[in-house]
Amino acid sequence: MDEKYKFIDFLGLRFNVANCISALVAALLVFILVYALSRKITMRPGKAQNVLEWMIDFTNGIVKSAFPGDTGRRFNLYAFVLFLFIFVSNQLGLMFEIKVGGFTYLKSATSNPYVTMAFALTSLLLAHFYSVKKFGLGNYLKNFSRPVALLTPVNLLEEFTNFLTLSLRLYGNIFAGEVLLALIGSVAKSFGLISFVVALPFEMIWQGFSVFIGAIQAYVFTTLSMVYISRKMTKE
Amino acid sequence: MASTLVLGAGKLALGDMLFILISFILLMLAVKHYAWGPITKMMDDRSAKITGDLDYADQERASADKLKKEREEALKNSRAEAIEIVNKAKQNGDDQKKTIVDQAHSDAEDVRIKAKSDAEKAKQDAMSEAQNDIANLSLEIASKVISKELNADDQKSLIDSYIKELTVNNGTK
Numbered sequence: 545m546d547e548k549y550k551f552i553d554f555l556g557l558r559f560n561v562a563n564c565i566s567a568l569v570a571a572l573l574v575f576i577l578v579y580a581l582s583r584k585i586t587m588r589p590g591k592a593q594n595v596l597e598w599m600i601d602f603t604n605g606i607v608k609s610a611f612p613g614d615t616g617r618r619f620n621l622y623a624f625v626l627f628l629f630i631f632v633s634n635q636l637g638l639m640f641e642i643k644v645g646g647f648t649y650l651k652s653a654t655s656n657p658y659v660t661m662a663f664a665l666t667s668l669l670l671a672h673f674y675s676v677k678k679f680g681l682g683n684y685l686k687n688f689s690r691p692v693a694l695l696t697p698v699n700l701l702e703e704f705t706n707f708l709t710l711s712l713r714l715y716g717n718i719f720a721g722e723v724l725l726a727l728i729g730s731v732a733k734s735f736g737l738i739s740f741v742v743a744l745p746f747e748m749i750w751q752g753f754s755v756f757i758g759a760i761q762a763y764v765f766t767t768l769s770m771v772y773i774s775r776k777m778t779k780e
Numbered sequence: 781m782a783s784t785l786v787l788g789a790g791k792l793a794l795g796d797m798l799f800i801l802i803s804f805i806l807l808m809l810a811v812k813h814y815a816w817g818p819i820t821k822m823m824d825d826r827s828a829k830i831t832g833d834l835d836y837a838d839q840e841r842a843s844a845d846k847l848k849k850e851r852e853e854a855l856k857n858s859r860a861e862a863i864e865i866v867n868k869a870k871q872n873g874d875d876q877k878k879t880i881v882d883q884a885h886s887d888a889e890d891v892r893i894k895a896k897s898d899a900e901k902a903k904q905d906a907m908s909e910a911q912n913d914i915a916n917l918s919l920e921i922a923s924k925v926i927s928k929e930l931n932a933d934d935q936k937s938l939i940d941s942y943i944k945e946l947t948v949n950n951g952t953k
Contacts, residue, residue, distance in 0.1 A: 557795035582815035
Protein backbone atom coordinates (compact mmCIF):
# COMPACT_ATOMS: atom_id res chain seq x y z
CA MET A 545 0.00 0.00 0.00
CA ASP A 546 2.89 2.30 0.67
CA GLU A 547 3.40 3.91 -2.68
CA LYS A 548 6.51 5.70 -3.68
CA TYR A 549 6.60 8.89 -5.67
CA LYS A 550 9.27 10.68 -7.59
CA PHE A 551 9.93 14.19 -6.38
CA ILE A 552 11.53 17.02 -8.27
CA ASP A 553 12.92 20.02 -6.45
CA PHE A 554 12.71 23.16 -8.52
CA LEU A 555 13.11 26.79 -7.42
CA GLY A 556 12.93 25.68 -3.82
CA LEU A 557 9.57 24.05 -4.34
CA ARG A 558 9.00 20.33 -4.27
CA PHE A 559 6.95 18.79 -7.07
CA ASN A 560 5.36 15.38 -6.84
CA VAL A 561 5.68 14.05 -10.37
CA ALA A 562 2.67 11.72 -10.05
CA ASN A 563 0.40 14.55 -8.95
CA CYS A 564 1.55 16.85 -11.70
CA ILE A 565 1.21 14.26 -14.44
CA SER A 566 -2.19 13.13 -13.15
CA ALA A 567 -3.50 16.67 -12.94
CA LEU A 568 -2.16 17.43 -16.39
CA VAL A 569 -3.76 14.32 -17.87
CA ALA A 570 -7.07 15.09 -16.17
CA ALA A 571 -6.95 18.66 -17.44
CA LEU A 572 -6.15 17.45 -20.95
CA LEU A 573 -8.99 14.93 -20.84
CA VAL A 574 -11.44 17.59 -19.69
CA PHE A 575 -10.28 19.93 -22.40
CA ILE A 576 -10.46 17.25 -25.11
CA LEU A 577 -13.94 16.25 -23.95
CA VAL A 578 -15.26 19.78 -23.89
CA TYR A 579 -13.45 20.72 -27.09
CA ALA A 580 -14.83 17.70 -28.94
CA LEU A 581 -18.35 18.35 -27.71
CA SER A 582 -18.32 22.01 -28.70
CA ARG A 583 -17.26 21.74 -32.32
CA LYS A 584 -20.51 22.33 -34.16
CA ILE A 585 -22.46 24.82 -32.11
CA THR A 586 -25.78 25.59 -33.73
CA MET A 587 -29.12 27.04 -32.73
CA ARG A 588 -30.63 23.57 -33.01
CA PRO A 589 -28.29 21.46 -30.91
CA GLY A 590 -26.86 18.19 -32.16
CA LYS A 591 -26.08 15.22 -29.95
CA ALA A 592 -22.67 16.46 -28.79
CA GLN A 593 -23.96 19.94 -28.12
CA ASN A 594 -26.86 18.51 -26.14
CA VAL A 595 -24.47 16.58 -23.90
CA LEU A 596 -22.37 19.67 -23.30
CA GLU A 597 -25.41 21.83 -22.64
CA TRP A 598 -26.73 19.22 -20.26
CA MET A 599 -23.49 19.35 -18.28
CA ILE A 600 -23.51 23.13 -18.29
CA ASP A 601 -27.12 23.20 -17.13
CA PHE A 602 -26.23 20.77 -14.37
CA THR A 603 -23.40 22.91 -12.95
CA ASN A 604 -25.41 26.07 -13.54
CA GLY A 605 -28.11 24.46 -11.44
CA ILE A 606 -25.61 23.89 -8.64
CA VAL A 607 -24.60 27.55 -8.75
CA LYS A 608 -28.19 28.76 -8.97
CA SER A 609 -29.28 26.74 -5.94
CA ALA A 610 -26.47 28.25 -3.85
CA PHE A 611 -26.88 31.90 -4.81
CA PRO A 612 -29.92 34.08 -4.35
CA GLY A 613 -31.36 35.30 -7.64
CA ASP A 614 -29.00 35.76 -10.55
CA THR A 615 -25.93 36.86 -8.57
CA GLY A 616 -24.03 33.62 -9.08
CA ARG A 617 -23.73 33.87 -12.85
CA ARG A 618 -20.07 34.84 -12.78
CA PHE A 619 -19.22 31.57 -11.01
CA ASN A 620 -20.84 29.37 -13.65
CA LEU A 621 -17.62 28.77 -15.53
CA TYR A 622 -15.66 28.11 -12.34
CA ALA A 623 -18.22 25.56 -11.14
CA PHE A 624 -18.32 23.89 -14.55
CA VAL A 625 -14.56 23.46 -14.87
CA LEU A 626 -14.15 22.54 -11.19
CA PHE A 627 -16.81 19.86 -11.41
CA LEU A 628 -15.46 18.35 -14.61
CA PHE A 629 -11.86 18.43 -13.43
CA ILE A 630 -12.59 16.75 -10.10
CA PHE A 631 -14.95 14.25 -11.72
CA VAL A 632 -12.40 13.23 -14.36
CA SER A 633 -9.62 13.11 -11.78
CA ASN A 634 -11.70 10.88 -9.55
CA GLN A 635 -12.39 8.43 -12.35
CA LEU A 636 -8.86 8.50 -13.73
CA GLY A 637 -7.36 6.51 -10.84
CA LEU A 638 -10.05 3.85 -11.18
CA MET A 639 -8.98 3.10 -14.72
CA PHE A 640 -5.24 3.75 -14.69
CA GLU A 641 -2.56 3.27 -12.12
CA ILE A 642 0.79 3.46 -13.85
CA LYS A 643 3.90 2.45 -11.99
CA VAL A 644 7.37 2.53 -13.46
CA GLY A 645 10.27 1.10 -11.51
CA GLY A 646 8.31 1.09 -8.26
CA PHE A 647 7.34 4.74 -8.60
CA THR A 648 3.74 5.74 -9.29
CA TYR A 649 3.33 8.15 -12.18
CA LEU A 650 -0.38 8.22 -12.94
CA LYS A 651 -3.37 7.93 -10.57
CA SER A 652 -6.27 10.04 -9.35
CA ALA A 653 -4.87 13.48 -8.73
CA THR A 654 -7.58 13.96 -6.11
CA SER A 655 -6.30 11.02 -4.05
CA ASN A 656 -3.57 13.32 -2.81
CA PRO A 657 -4.36 15.87 -0.06
CA TYR A 658 -2.23 18.59 -1.61
CA VAL A 659 -4.31 18.59 -4.74
CA THR A 660 -7.63 18.74 -2.92
CA MET A 661 -6.23 21.41 -0.62
CA ALA A 662 -5.24 23.42 -3.66
CA PHE A 663 -8.82 23.29 -4.91
CA ALA A 664 -10.27 24.06 -1.48
CA LEU A 665 -7.89 27.00 -1.12
CA THR A 666 -8.90 28.29 -4.52
CA SER A 667 -12.58 28.17 -3.64
CA LEU A 668 -12.15 29.75 -0.23
CA LEU A 669 -9.84 32.45 -1.54
CA LEU A 670 -12.45 33.26 -4.16
CA ALA A 671 -15.03 33.44 -1.38
CA HIS A 672 -12.94 35.87 0.69
CA PHE A 673 -11.94 37.89 -2.34
CA TYR A 674 -15.52 38.45 -3.44
CA SER A 675 -16.58 39.15 0.14
CA VAL A 676 -13.99 41.94 0.40
CA LYS A 677 -14.93 43.17 -3.05
CA LYS A 678 -18.58 43.37 -2.15
CA PHE A 679 -18.50 44.69 1.41
CA GLY A 680 -15.14 46.45 1.57
CA LEU A 681 -12.38 45.40 3.93
CA GLY A 682 -13.98 46.90 7.05
CA ASN A 683 -17.34 45.27 6.63
CA TYR A 684 -15.66 42.04 5.56
CA LEU A 685 -13.81 41.94 8.88
CA LYS A 686 -16.92 42.98 10.78
CA ASN A 687 -18.78 40.06 9.27
CA PHE A 688 -16.65 37.78 11.41
CA SER A 689 -18.32 39.18 14.55
CA ARG A 690 -21.84 38.60 13.34
CA PRO A 691 -24.46 37.83 14.55
CA VAL A 692 -22.79 38.57 17.97
CA ALA A 693 -19.21 39.43 18.89
CA LEU A 694 -19.13 36.42 21.14
CA LEU A 695 -19.08 34.12 18.14
CA THR A 696 -15.97 35.65 16.53
CA PRO A 697 -13.61 32.82 17.56
CA VAL A 698 -16.12 30.27 16.28
CA ASN A 699 -16.40 32.11 12.98
CA LEU A 700 -12.64 32.26 12.64
CA LEU A 701 -12.31 28.60 13.48
CA GLU A 702 -15.01 27.83 10.94
CA GLU A 703 -12.85 29.16 8.15
CA PHE A 704 -10.20 26.57 8.91
CA THR A 705 -12.65 23.75 9.42
CA ASN A 706 -14.31 24.66 6.14
CA PHE A 707 -10.98 24.43 4.42
CA LEU A 708 -10.05 21.13 6.04
CA THR A 709 -13.42 19.42 5.64
CA LEU A 710 -13.75 20.53 2.03
CA SER A 711 -10.34 19.26 1.01
CA LEU A 712 -10.02 16.19 3.21
CA ARG A 713 -13.52 14.89 2.43
CA LEU A 714 -12.66 14.65 -1.23
CA TYR A 715 -9.18 13.31 -0.59
CA GLY A 716 -10.43 10.72 1.93
CA ASN A 717 -13.15 9.36 -0.30
CA ILE A 718 -11.01 8.98 -3.37
CA PHE A 719 -7.94 7.77 -1.52
CA ALA A 720 -9.95 5.17 0.39
CA GLY A 721 -11.56 4.00 -2.83
CA GLU A 722 -8.18 3.49 -4.48
CA VAL A 723 -6.72 1.79 -1.43
CA LEU A 724 -9.56 -0.67 -1.34
CA LEU A 725 -9.24 -1.28 -5.08
CA ALA A 726 -5.55 -2.00 -4.67
CA LEU A 727 -6.30 -4.21 -1.66
CA ILE A 728 -8.81 -6.32 -3.56
CA GLY A 729 -6.34 -6.43 -6.42
CA SER A 730 -3.63 -7.84 -4.14
CA VAL A 731 -6.11 -10.37 -2.76
CA ALA A 732 -6.82 -11.49 -6.30
CA LYS A 733 -3.14 -12.13 -6.89
CA SER A 734 -2.49 -13.91 -3.57
CA PHE A 735 -3.78 -17.47 -4.23
CA GLY A 736 -3.75 -17.84 -7.94
CA LEU A 737 -6.89 -18.56 -9.93
CA ILE A 738 -9.27 -19.27 -7.02
CA SER A 739 -8.71 -15.97 -5.29
CA PHE A 740 -8.82 -14.22 -8.67
CA VAL A 741 -12.30 -15.59 -9.41
CA VAL A 742 -13.48 -14.73 -5.91
CA ALA A 743 -12.04 -11.25 -5.97
CA LEU A 744 -13.27 -10.36 -9.46
CA PRO A 745 -16.92 -9.59 -8.53
CA PHE A 746 -15.78 -7.65 -5.46
CA GLU A 747 -13.43 -5.59 -7.59
CA MET A 748 -16.17 -4.94 -10.11
CA ILE A 749 -18.68 -3.97 -7.44
CA TRP A 750 -16.23 -1.69 -5.70
CA GLN A 751 -15.17 -0.12 -8.97
CA GLY A 752 -18.78 0.66 -9.82
CA PHE A 753 -19.29 2.08 -6.38
CA SER A 754 -16.15 4.18 -6.75
CA VAL A 755 -17.45 5.65 -9.97
CA PHE A 756 -20.57 6.60 -8.05
CA ILE A 757 -18.54 8.02 -5.15
CA GLY A 758 -16.34 9.95 -7.55
CA ALA A 759 -19.40 11.57 -9.15
CA ILE A 760 -21.00 12.31 -5.78
CA GLN A 761 -17.81 13.82 -4.37
CA ALA A 762 -17.32 16.02 -7.41
CA TYR A 763 -20.90 17.23 -6.96
CA VAL A 764 -20.44 17.75 -3.21
CA PHE A 765 -17.19 19.63 -3.65
CA THR A 766 -18.66 21.94 -6.27
CA THR A 767 -21.83 22.51 -4.27
CA LEU A 768 -19.97 23.27 -1.03
CA SER A 769 -17.55 25.59 -2.82
CA MET A 770 -20.50 27.55 -4.18
CA VAL A 771 -22.23 27.57 -0.80
CA TYR A 772 -19.10 28.90 0.91
CA ILE A 773 -18.68 31.62 -1.70
CA SER A 774 -22.37 32.50 -1.48
CA ARG A 775 -22.28 32.65 2.32
CA LYS A 776 -19.32 34.99 2.28
CA MET A 777 -21.22 37.30 -0.05
CA THR A 778 -24.32 37.60 2.12
CA LYS A 779 -24.61 39.33 5.44
CA GLU A 780 -25.50 37.03 8.25
CA MET B 781 2.23 8.03 1.43
CA ALA B 782 2.17 8.64 5.15
CA SER B 783 5.48 10.48 5.07
CA THR B 784 4.13 13.10 2.69
CA LEU B 785 1.17 13.69 4.97
CA VAL B 786 3.13 14.46 8.08
CA LEU B 787 4.23 18.04 8.13
CA GLY B 788 7.92 18.45 8.63
CA ALA B 789 8.74 15.01 7.35
CA GLY B 790 10.85 16.23 4.53
CA LYS B 791 9.79 19.16 2.41
CA LEU B 792 6.14 20.04 1.79
CA ALA B 793 5.19 19.40 -1.79
CA LEU B 794 3.93 22.94 -2.22
CA GLY B 795 4.97 22.83 -5.85
CA ASP B 796 2.05 20.51 -6.46
CA MET B 797 -0.39 23.14 -5.31
CA LEU B 798 1.17 25.70 -7.58
CA PHE B 799 1.18 23.30 -10.47
CA ILE B 800 -2.44 22.33 -9.88
CA LEU B 801 -3.45 25.95 -9.60
CA ILE B 802 -1.71 26.96 -12.80
CA SER B 803 -2.98 23.98 -14.75
CA PHE B 804 -6.48 24.61 -13.47
CA ILE B 805 -6.38 28.26 -14.47
CA LEU B 806 -5.02 27.35 -17.90
CA LEU B 807 -7.74 24.73 -18.29
CA MET B 808 -10.35 27.27 -17.32
CA LEU B 809 -9.06 29.77 -19.87
CA ALA B 810 -8.93 27.15 -22.61
CA VAL B 811 -12.41 25.89 -21.83
CA LYS B 812 -13.70 29.44 -21.73
CA HIS B 813 -12.17 30.27 -25.06
CA TYR B 814 -13.03 27.11 -26.98
CA ALA B 815 -16.28 25.90 -25.49
CA TRP B 816 -17.82 27.96 -22.72
CA GLY B 817 -17.95 31.27 -24.55
CA PRO B 818 -19.55 30.03 -27.76
CA ILE B 819 -21.96 27.65 -26.09
CA THR B 820 -23.22 30.01 -23.40
CA LYS B 821 -23.65 32.66 -26.06
CA MET B 822 -25.63 30.20 -28.13
CA MET B 823 -27.72 29.20 -25.13
CA ASP B 824 -28.48 32.85 -24.35
CA ASP B 825 -29.27 33.47 -28.01
CA ARG B 826 -31.57 30.48 -28.03
CA SER B 827 -33.44 31.55 -24.93
CA ALA B 828 -33.77 35.05 -26.40
CA LYS B 829 -35.01 33.55 -29.67
CA ILE B 830 -37.52 31.35 -27.87
CA THR B 831 -38.82 34.33 -25.91
CA GLY B 832 -39.04 36.35 -29.11
CA ASP B 833 -40.75 33.53 -30.97
CA LEU B 834 -43.30 33.10 -28.20
CA ASP B 835 -44.06 36.82 -28.23
CA TYR B 836 -44.31 36.73 -32.01
CA ALA B 837 -46.65 33.74 -31.86
CA ASP B 838 -48.88 35.56 -29.37
CA GLN B 839 -49.02 38.60 -31.65
CA GLU B 840 -49.75 36.46 -34.67
CA ARG B 841 -52.53 34.64 -32.86
CA ALA B 842 -54.12 37.91 -31.78
CA SER B 843 -54.00 39.30 -35.32
CA ALA B 844 -55.35 36.03 -36.73
CA ASP B 845 -58.25 36.16 -34.28
CA LYS B 846 -58.97 39.71 -35.32
CA LEU B 847 -58.81 38.78 -38.98
CA LYS B 848 -61.14 35.84 -38.41
CA LYS B 849 -63.65 38.04 -36.66
CA GLU B 850 -63.52 40.53 -39.50
CA ARG B 851 -64.01 37.81 -42.05
CA GLU B 852 -66.98 36.39 -40.23
CA GLU B 853 -68.49 39.85 -40.07
CA ALA B 854 -67.91 40.33 -43.80
CA LEU B 855 -69.40 36.94 -44.54
CA LYS B 856 -72.50 37.74 -42.55
CA ASN B 857 -72.85 41.09 -44.36
CA SER B 858 -72.35 39.55 -47.76
CA ARG B 859 -75.02 36.94 -47.07
CA ALA B 860 -77.53 39.65 -46.20
CA GLU B 861 -76.49 41.58 -49.28
CA ALA B 862 -76.94 38.57 -51.50
CA ILE B 863 -80.42 37.96 -50.14
CA GLU B 864 -81.26 41.59 -50.79
CA ILE B 865 -79.94 41.39 -54.34
CA VAL B 866 -81.94 38.26 -55.07
CA ASN B 867 -85.06 39.85 -53.64
CA LYS B 868 -84.54 42.95 -55.70
CA ALA B 869 -84.02 40.92 -58.86
CA LYS B 870 -87.17 38.96 -58.17
CA GLN B 871 -89.11 42.19 -57.64
CA ASN B 872 -87.73 43.64 -60.85
CA GLY B 873 -88.62 40.53 -62.77
CA ASP B 874 -92.15 40.59 -61.44
CA ASP B 875 -92.54 44.23 -62.34
CA GLN B 876 -91.18 43.70 -65.81
CA LYS B 877 -93.41 40.71 -66.39
CA LYS B 878 -96.44 42.69 -65.35
CA THR B 879 -95.61 45.61 -67.62
CA ILE B 880 -94.96 43.29 -70.57
CA VAL B 881 -98.23 41.47 -70.07
CA ASP B 882 -100.11 44.77 -69.72
CA GLN B 883 -98.44 46.09 -72.83
CA ALA B 884 -99.34 42.97 -74.73
CA HIS B 885 -102.95 43.24 -73.55
CA SER B 886 -103.24 46.85 -74.63
CA ASP B 887 -101.57 46.10 -77.98
CA ALA B 888 -103.94 43.28 -78.65
CA GLU B 889 -106.88 45.52 -77.76
CA ASP B 890 -105.59 48.21 -80.15
CA VAL B 891 -105.16 45.68 -82.93
CA ARG B 892 -108.66 44.36 -82.37
CA ILE B 893 -110.17 47.83 -82.32
CA LYS B 894 -108.31 48.82 -85.45
CA ALA B 895 -109.32 45.65 -87.25
CA LYS B 896 -112.92 46.26 -86.26
CA SER B 897 -112.85 49.85 -87.50
CA ASP B 898 -111.13 48.79 -90.70
CA ALA B 899 -113.79 46.23 -91.36
CA GLU B 900 -116.50 48.79 -90.63
CA LYS B 901 -114.91 51.25 -92.96
CA ALA B 902 -114.52 48.68 -95.71
CA LYS B 903 -118.16 47.79 -95.36
CA GLN B 904 -119.14 51.43 -95.44
CA ASP B 905 -117.00 51.99 -98.50
CA ALA B 906 -118.43 48.99 -100.23
CA MET B 907 -121.94 50.15 -99.37
CA SER B 908 -121.43 53.66 -100.63
CA GLU B 909 -119.83 52.42 -103.82
CA ALA B 910 -122.68 50.06 -104.40
CA GLN B 911 -125.11 52.91 -103.83
CA ASN B 912 -123.26 55.07 -106.32
CA ASP B 913 -123.23 52.28 -108.85
CA ILE B 914 -126.91 51.63 -108.43
CA ALA B 915 -127.65 55.32 -108.65
CA ASN B 916 -125.59 55.70 -111.81
CA LEU B 917 -127.07 52.61 -113.30
CA SER B 918 -130.59 53.67 -112.65
CA LEU B 919 -129.72 57.13 -113.88
CA GLU B 920 -128.33 55.66 -117.04
CA ILE B 921 -131.27 53.37 -117.52
CA ALA B 922 -133.63 56.22 -116.90
CA SER B 923 -131.78 58.45 -119.33
CA LYS B 924 -131.80 55.76 -121.95
CA VAL B 925 -135.47 55.11 -121.40
CA ILE B 926 -136.27 58.76 -121.58
CA SER B 927 -134.06 59.57 -124.61
CA LYS B 928 -135.62 56.96 -126.90
CA GLU B 929 -139.15 56.07 -127.88
CA LEU B 930 -138.96 52.46 -127.70
CA ASN B 931 -140.51 49.85 -129.81
CA ALA B 932 -140.55 46.28 -128.99
CA ASP B 933 -137.46 45.46 -130.97
CA ASP B 934 -135.62 48.41 -129.78
CA GLN B 935 -136.71 47.68 -126.31
CA LYS B 936 -135.51 44.17 -126.72
CA SER B 937 -132.18 45.17 -128.18
CA LEU B 938 -131.82 47.79 -125.52
CA ILE B 939 -132.40 45.35 -122.79
CA ASP B 940 -130.07 42.90 -124.45
CA SER B 941 -127.33 45.45 -124.83
CA TYR B 942 -127.84 46.56 -121.37
CA ILE B 943 -127.66 43.02 -120.10
CA LYS B 944 -124.61 42.43 -122.24
CA GLU B 945 -123.02 45.51 -120.84
CA LEU B 946 -123.94 44.41 -117.40
CA THR B 947 -122.38 40.98 -117.85
CA VAL B 948 -119.31 42.58 -119.38
CA ASN B 949 -119.16 44.95 -116.50
CA ASN B 950 -119.69 42.14 -114.10
CA GLY B 951 -117.04 40.11 -115.87
CA THR B 952 -114.53 42.92 -115.72
CA LYS B 953 -115.48 43.80 -112.20
